[in-house]
Amino acid sequence: MSDQAKFQSAQATIVRNERFIRTAEQLKPALLREEVEPTRLVQMKADSSAMHGWRASREAGIDTLDSRELGKGQSVIADFGDHRVGYVSFEVRPVGSPPDAPLKLKLTFGEMPVEMAVPFSGYDGWISSSWLQEEILFVDVLPGRVSLPRRYSFRYLKLEVLDTSPKYRVSFFNLRCMTVTSADRANVAPFDHADPLLREIDRVSVRTLEDCMQDVYEDGPKRDRRLWLGDLRLQAQANYATFRNDALVKRCLYLFAGVPDDRGRVSANLFVEPQLIADDTYLFDYSLFFTVTLHDYYEATGDGNTLRELWPTARRQVELALERLDDRGIVKDDRTWWSFIDWHESLNKQAPSQAVLIYTLKRAIHLAKAVGCSSGAELERRLAEAEQAALDYLWSPEQGFFVSGEERQVSWATQIWMALAEVLPQQRNQELMKRLLAAQPEIAPTTPYMYHHLVEALLVVGLKKEAVDWMKTYWGGMLKDGADTFWELYDPNNPEFSPYGSPLINSYCHAWSCTPTYLIRHYGL
Amino acid sequence: MSDQAKFQSAQATIVRNERFIRTAEQLKPALLREEVEPTRLVQMKADSSAMHGWRASREAGIDTLDSRELGKGQSVIADFGDHRVGYVSFEVRPVGSPPDAPLKLKLTFGEMPVEMAVPFSGYDGWISSSWLQEEILFVDVLPGRVSLPRRYSFRYLKLEVLDTSPKYRVSFFNLRCMTVTSADRANVAPFDHADPLLREIDRVSVRTLEDCMQDVYEDGPKRDRRLWLGDLRLQAQANYATFRNDALVKRCLYLFAGVPDDRGRVSANLFVEPQLIADDTYLFDYSLFFTVTLHDYYEATGDGNTLRELWPTARRQVELALERLDDRGIVKDDRTWWSFIDWHESLNKQAPSQAVLIYTLKRAIHLAKAVGCSSGAELERRLAEAEQAALDYLWSPEQGFFVSGEERQVSWATQIWMALAEVLPQQRNQELMKRLLAAQPEIAPTTPYMYHHLVEALLVVGLKKEAVDWMKTYWGGMLKDGADTFWELYDPNNPEFSPYGSPLINSYCHAWSCTPTYLIRHYGL
Structure with a gap:
């Protein structure tokens, strides 16, 4: 994630869970x-x-x-x-x-x-x-x-x-x-690959993650330095494939769960010094990623105790997201919400947010079953409704794309997240991504964060060659342009781009850019 | 004293006296x-x-x-x-x-x-x-x-x-x-005087000295911060009339005596952090003030042990100064020397330096007697020669002034130091100062340091009213202009004057400005 000064602040009442905070404190790593x-x-x-x-x-x-x-x-x-x-x-x-x-x-x-x-x-x-x-x-x-x-x-x-x-x-x-x-290199399995570019992309990904792993999974060690939920999710995935400091993931989950607002909503990011404070920024997709990150953590570790303790917080994020659905079952797109998805001035967030909700629901259902919670059935019903609503109201059969917002915007972000959420059956999902690559809609990815989801979506739909090509082009492009660690921002067609007005302030070692090692190792590229 | 970057540096070999340095270290004050x-x-x-x-x-x-x-x-x-x-x-x-x-x-x-x-x-x-x-x-x-x-x-x-x-x-x-x-206010005798301006000048003098008294007698706590011999002499005089931290004077004398050069010459100033270093600046008048400061210290304290230990260093400064006399017995004025006297671009230093030598010789003779040293007689002979030479070659009967240098410059500094050295008999000495005030030669005092010597010269020749008037005009002028402590530099006719090119860098609490409390209390003004 990046600096969020663009997001409006909400006055929130924080309900501290001191037991969770103590647990997080005990997990503080020695550097x-x-x-x-x-x-x-x-x-x-x-x-x-x-x-x-x-x-x-x-x-x-x-x-x-x-x-x-x-x-x-x-x-x-x-x-x-x-x-x-x-x-x-x-x-x-x-x-x-x-x-x-x-x-x-x-x-x-x-x-x-x-x-x-x-x-x-x-x-x-x-x-x-x-x-x-x-x-x-x-x-x-x-x-x-x-x-x-x-x-x-x-x-x-x-x-x-x-x-x-x-x-x-x-x-x-x-x-x-x-x-x-807080990353121990000794835990990283050697990575041997015939393709030297993939080896180098993997190496620099690991370095990027290493330098972002401190007391928490930091956003960027130069700038921001905080714990953001969207980045945590990606860092945790890269961590399971490399450093295996799973206790640090657990610590971060407890930190988020320790300072929800009075509705139970977790903040998009936390300050940890001089004391734990939830930032007054709430993002639709980031709150849901608490649930996703807990899911991934449980998958990676089998740590049932943590799952049971944090499940209520995870379930609550889903409930709150479901409250945003309108009568049709579609995420309301008005002036009262913020969802991140990608840094793009013109990107409409409705459809990709619907997809993030569906993506999360599928993982929440898995967790509900693991924890033996009766709400699983209800979540399955809501998932079916949300998927059907997406097909009924966001799918444009004429265009063969999902559309977003009142102006029925066709963006890369929407197709990518719908593919990741697997709303369409496998074959149609692959066709969606093929169509996306062929049509190249104007509202394109702008950040490594979005490129990560593009590559993973291609892998999910079975387009492995295209996934590797995109990864090599994008992260390989950063390497050609002199990256020692992967950057917060990179647009090969517009290298001077900075959402902050100057490349001086950009972060050149940024959590959300570290994911190729996960993609390469997890998907066996 | 002030920053000496204008003085050329001499490559000097320092001969450390570790015993003296240890003595100084033991006298380091608790602040x-x-x-x-x-x-x-x-x-x-x-x-x-x-x-x-x-x-x-x-x-x-x-x-x-x-x-x-x-x-x-x-x-x-x-x-x-x-x-x-x-x-x-x-x-x-x-x-x-x-x-x-x-x-x-x-x-x-x-x-x-x-x-x-x-x-x-x-x-x-x-x-x-x-x-x-x-x-x-x-x-x-x-x-x-x-x-x-x-x-x-x-x-x-x-x-x-x-x-x-x-x-x-x-x-x-x-x-x-x-x-x-390192100044203890409890030691300062209350000062009651009918004249409120003198009371205020005394109070601010004491504050100035207080803020300059640290590990050593500092030059200025804002800028320079070092121990300069010329300033030490004046601060010590003010100290005897006020704070009586005589141990700090002793410490400073031992510091100077601890790092002479291989000819036995003491430096114009010392660095004390991270370790004692003699600066590579040597000034004719300042080296002699070691002897004067030891004289004043002995007068104020009667500390015969210190006198005996430091007498060889004090005597050596006089010997070295005498080596600068030419065949006539006058201080050589060539390009190989530096004497401070005052900050004035055009001031010739020969005659005032001759006077400083005479002034010092008189005090050295006193010390030689106190310590029982046989060199006293020789010093008396040299004193007589130096005084006679001054009268023979530097006195201009036509003008009624002492003159300095090849161009026979008539300056305030020369007359002031000749008066302080009491080269003329008392009545003629007073007439000299009266003539000076009447004639007002162009080469005038520029610093509080020189104004101090003007006021003291007036007191020495018995012109008490004129002394008080000058003090009130000069230091009283600083008060009117907003001084909380007395300044390094003050020219009432040219308030923007800075020898450094900007009033921003001037020091506004400066050792050599603290002397009115000495003049007032010592001379009972």
């Missing part, structure tokens, strides 16, 4: 730490063929850093060799006369070359500039050791001397990053 | 701490009659701070009621939705209104901008408590919200400063 060093010094060069117009180019070996003497206005960029999430420290020593004034430094952290090359001061996007990773700091006593208290998400670090005095310069030593993650 | 709160909120208003064109104006009571909610681009200025040196802390709490982005704050500390009103970004002076007291910081977790690790010297603090997010604003609580000083 694994590893000290890493930069690998080289780089310069950023303008290159119109490179992503955002900038390319990192080797300037010197990292062993030359110690001997570099920087005066006022001089800078150096260290390349840490790969995406890193952690805490940075270094020593700084004066060269020349004893320092007769403090050292004023600016540090700029970047996941991508553009963040080193384009000044943050020009940023004027609509989410907070406070996400841009920079520090201005003073060192009063030299030589000195600087240990920055904040965590950064970066590959490149620019050390810039804003001022010293005419009497001295400085050199930097022992530049390090202490990385943190 | 007294006091928590102070701001007293009101202010705005800075443009006012051409105010110092630097800005005046602080009450905006609201400090009790309204808690309820103020600041969003992006908003700020508030807290007035701490008086000059403060210490550590600042506050709490910051979010208002609105849970904070979905870090808080980015800018803090600006100012001793004077101009520092709140004129952006530091425009500073382009010739000493380091790193002295400008500002911080940009991020608060990732809200509510949060911020305890800034650096010490600031200020009265005003601007809290400026650079960014939050559209979803929240912030309020500030429990804004505090933990002040630090």
Whole structure:
């Protein structure tokens, strides 16, 4: 998920379940730490063929850093060799006369070359500039050791001397990053595949997930850093195929279940520091993904105790979603709701949300049976109604597509989610996806999140070759464009796209992009 | 003293005296701490009659701070009621939705209104901008408590919200400063005087000294922060009349004596963090002031042990100065030396330095006698020669002034130091000062440091009324112009003067300005 400032806030009354919160607290992971060093010094060069117009180019070996003497206005960029999430420290020593004034430094952290090359001061996007990773700091006593208290998400670090005095310069030593993650690489099965591109996509997916796994499954370690339900669901799926930190999934489920509103609805995302707070943002699809995530967790672990404890919360999300159905059995599309589905200004959310509900109902029914709950039969009846309503009112036989909203919009998102929800029988479902790929409606996927669902839908309907092709094109495209970890946003046809007004603020290691490892390993691609 | 970047550096070999350094270390004071709160909120208003064109104006009571909610681009200025040196802390709490982005704050500390009103970004002076007291910081977790690790010297603090997010604003609580000083107010005798202006000048002098007394006698707590010999001499004099932290004077003398160069010369200033380092700046007059400061310390304390230990260092400064005398017995004025005397571009330093040498010789002879050293007779002979040389070669009978340098410059500084050195007999000495005040040569005092010597010279020659008048005009002028503590720089005829190119970087609590309390109390004004 991404920053949600576009979603309106609802004043919600939170009903805390302290037992659930305690359970979540007990599951808080100890983070694994590893000290890493930069690998080289780089310069950023303008290159119109490179992503955002900038390319990192080797300037010197990292062993030359110690001997570099920087005066006022001089800078150096260290390349840490790969995406890193952690805490940075270094020593700084004066060269020349004893320092007769403090050292004023600016540090700029970047996941991508553009963040080193384009000044943050020009940023004027609509989410907070406070996400841009920079520090201005003073060192009063030299030589000195600087240990920055904040965590950064970066590959490149620019050390810039804003001022010293005419009497001295400085050199930097022992530049390090202490990385943190709750993902244990030792648990990941080696992945051997004949196709080197799939191997590389898998490797970078795993790195992406690793760097997003912290105290919770974070959205993006650079920006947002919170726990979002839609992303949790995908991260958990990737986790079952790789790191198997299932306790972290359990922890996140208990966190969401710990702070529902007074109707029992779970929030789209949580703040966990300084204390657990449910954000005042509720999304139709994300609330339902609580139920889906619990389903997947139970499938992966067989943990019946957790299922029994959290089933009421899971069932409640379905009940609340069903309350949104109109007389026809279709999700009401008015101004009182928000559903995410994808970042697209013009995307109508009605039909894909109907599909998400159907998708969830099928999994809720499975859980009801597992838990021995009598509501299973009722849920089956509602599922049948919702599916029939979708066929009756959202299916356009003339077009061969599902349509959404008053204007009967034909979007990729609608077909993809209807395919995932398996509303049509298998053969017709496959034809739907074939027709989608052939027709290429204008309202297309914009995010890795939506591309993930496209690829999975193709796999669900049996179009394995097309699924692999799309994955290679999209995630392989990110690799070609220099991804160390997979990005929050990538539109091959519009590489400068940012829903926030600047690529500087985009997150380049983002949970919802980590799914190829799940798709590859789970579906045996 | 002030920043010395204008003085050339000499490569010096330091010969450490570890015993002296240990003695100094053992005398390191425990700092007294006091928590102070701001007293009101202010705005800075443009006012051409105010110092630097800005005046602080009450905006609201400090009790309204808690309820103020600041969003992006908003700020508030807290007035701490008086000059403060210490550590600042506050709490910051979010208002609105849970904070979905870090808080980015800018803090600006100012001793004077101009520092709140004129952006530091425009500073382009010739000493380091790193002295400008500002911080940009991020608060990732809200509510949060911020305890800034650096010490600031200020009265005003601007809290400026650079960014939050559209979803929240912030309020500030429990804004505090933990002040630090090694000066104990309980030791200062109450000062009762019929003249309210003298009472106020005394009070502000004492405050100035108090805020400069830290681990050492600092130059200025905002800028420089080091131990300078010329300032130490004056602070010690003021200290004997007030706080009586004589151990701190002793500590500073041992610090200087601990790191002479291989010729035995003491540096003009010392760095004490992270370890004791002699700066590579040597000044003719400042080195001699080691001897003068030891003399004054012995006079004030009768501490014969310290005198005996440090006498060789004190004597050595005089010997080295005598080596600079030419065949005539006059201080050589060539390109190989630096003497401070005063901040004045055109001031020739020869004659005032000759006077400083004579002034010092008289005190060295006193010390030689006290310590029972046989060199006293030799010093008396050299004194007689130096005085006679001054009369023979620097005295201009036609003008009735001492002249300096090849161009026979007549300056205030020369006459003042000759008067202090008492080269002329008492009556002629008084006439010299009267003539000076009447003639007003063009090369005039520019700093409080030189004005101090002017006032003391008037007292030495018996012109008490003139001394008081000058003190009231000069230090009283600073008070009228809004001084909470006395300033590094003040030229009533040129209030914007800064030797650094901007009043933003000037220090407004400066050691060499604290002397009126000494002059008033010592001379019983």
